[in-house]
Amino acid sequence: MKVELKNLTKIFPSRSKKAGEEVVAVNDFTFTIPDGKLIGLLGPSGCGKSTTLYMISGLQKPSGGQIFFGEEDVTDLSAEHRGVGLVFQNYALYPHMTVKQNIMFPLQNLKGADKLPKEEMIERAHQAAKLVQIDNLMDRKPSELSGGQQQRVAIARALVKMPKVLLLDEPLSNLDARLRLQTREEIRRIQKETGITTIFVTHDQEEAMSISDMIVVMKLGVVQQIGKPQEVYDDPINLFVAKFLGTPPINVFNGTVKGGKLYIGDAAVLDVPGVEDQDVTVGIRPEGFIPDKKGALVCNLSNIEVMGRDVSVVSTHEASLSPAIRSIIDADDMPAPGATVSYSLKPHKVFLFGREDEKRIYFEVK
Template sequence: MNITLQGLTKTFPARGRRARGETTAVRDLSFTIPDGRLVGLLGPSGCGKSTTLNMICGLETPTAGRIFFGQEDVTTLPPELRGVGMVFQNYALYPHLSVLQNILFPLENLKGDKRPTRAEMQKRAREAAALVQIEDLLDRRPRELSGGQQQRVAIARALVKMPRVLLLDEPLSNLDARLRLQTREEICKIQKRTGITTLFVTHDQEEAMSISDFIVVMKEGVLMQQGAPQQVYDDPANLFVARFLGTPPINVFTGRVQGGRLLLADQEVLAVPGAPDGPVVAGIRPEGFEPDAGGGMACALSRVEVLGRDVSMVCTHPACQGDTLRAILRSGAGAPAQGTVRFALRPEKVFLFDPDTEARIPFDAAAAR
């Protein structure tokens, strides 16, 4: 089932005696979550991700705009009637109940014709537990479980209602790095098995890109860009998206275009056909550097970090907006240990932006070198 947001806005009143005005957490947000897909809602803390999730769930009422599940307008529908399963950041398990009782809880609170029989409740709870592979933990209490096991209980409790939509609010933030990797893979498998339309909220861009079919990037309550993860990474709409996506992050330089050439600190580093003359901000992905004795970009090498399959060359450049820049090369590429290193640039990994608006400035990368 598709989820469509149309012009969604949420404004909170000022709080405190000295506070003035209102705070707009989400501003005129419109996008569609395709049926049966896992969509990552991505952005820094405070960008409006959780507020958006709470409006979809029904925990918050929009100030303006509409929410549709398929063709049904659910904007004013109570949360319990929306058919939504929600997994919170802190899991919100009941500590005095067993795993089985926690999973059963949503079913036991259904009323009227929607309430299953006791036998059906047990069947559905055990099926949900089996789906997330915790069927051997049903008699335990939450305090007897690891963080990853508690997270699976929370997902099983959300799934047992057979929801139309599954909402996950940063469910991996309390787990260590290894468990995060394992658990996000499990979430992806569960979503594929069930086919439930799923919205996954996170500030971790690597997490979102690794499991999402589609990502939506937000900043200060405003939609910045949406699309397939690799497409957004390869074709950022603005400087914020380019900076936010990528590990290590993109290298950013102050430069200018002159006569169809990109100049960084007076070094002609790349042909940029079609770009207008004038000052620019240039972003170069770490994998966009190619060591080349005849390359136009000269950098001072600070150190080389061997990362197993990759080598990271940490350099300085007078036009770089950061203290250092990173170039990622394949292991065995023969990086020098010190001195000056020269690079040629891969045009498809170089992006130009307007210094004032931060909007993307296009150029013909296919014809560039």
């Protein structure tokens, strides 16, 4: 089922009576989520991603705009009638019920024509449990499960009623690093197997990039960029998106464009044809540096971290906006130890942004 958001807006009124203190949590969000895809809503905390999710679930009412499931306008439909599955950040498993009772609970709510016989409820609970591989834990209470197992129960409970849309709120944030990797693969697998349109919220860009078909990057309630993870990474439309995606993060410099050339400090480091002369902010991905003795960008070398296949070179530069520049280089090209390291740059890994508006300035890549 495709999910369509039209000018979705959520404004929280101010707590005090004073005007002008209201918070715009989500501002004019328009996006059509294609059927059967896994979408990651990504952004720092307070960017409105969870609010968006709760509006889609029906637990929060939008202040403006519309939500469509397929062709049906569900904006005014309450949560219980939308047929969504929602997995909460803390799972919200009922502590007094066993795993089986928890999973069966949504089925027992069905009324009228949808009502299922008991055997079928048990059968479907077992299918859902099998899908998330917890069918051997059916008689335990949530308190007797590990975090990862609780997470699976929560997913099974959301899936058992075969929702049109599956919503996950920070599904991995309560798991340890190892389990997080494993569980995110698991979520991807379950989503592929069931083909349910899935929207999940995360502040972890790596998590979002690794499993999503598409990501939506948000900041302060405003959608910044929507696209396939790789496209967004390779082609950020502003400095925020460029900074938010990628580990290690993008390196940011103060730069100047003069006569079609990009200057960082005094050195002309790259040809940027078609860009007017102006002050810019330069973003260079860690993998955009090529060690080159004749390279124009000369940095003070502080440290070389060997990571096996790659090395990470930490250096400093006076024009850099962050205290350290981090570049990822193939181990074979490891620069010689010394006081400085010189780089030439891969043009498609260099992004220019307006100094004031932080918007992307495009140049021709030869």
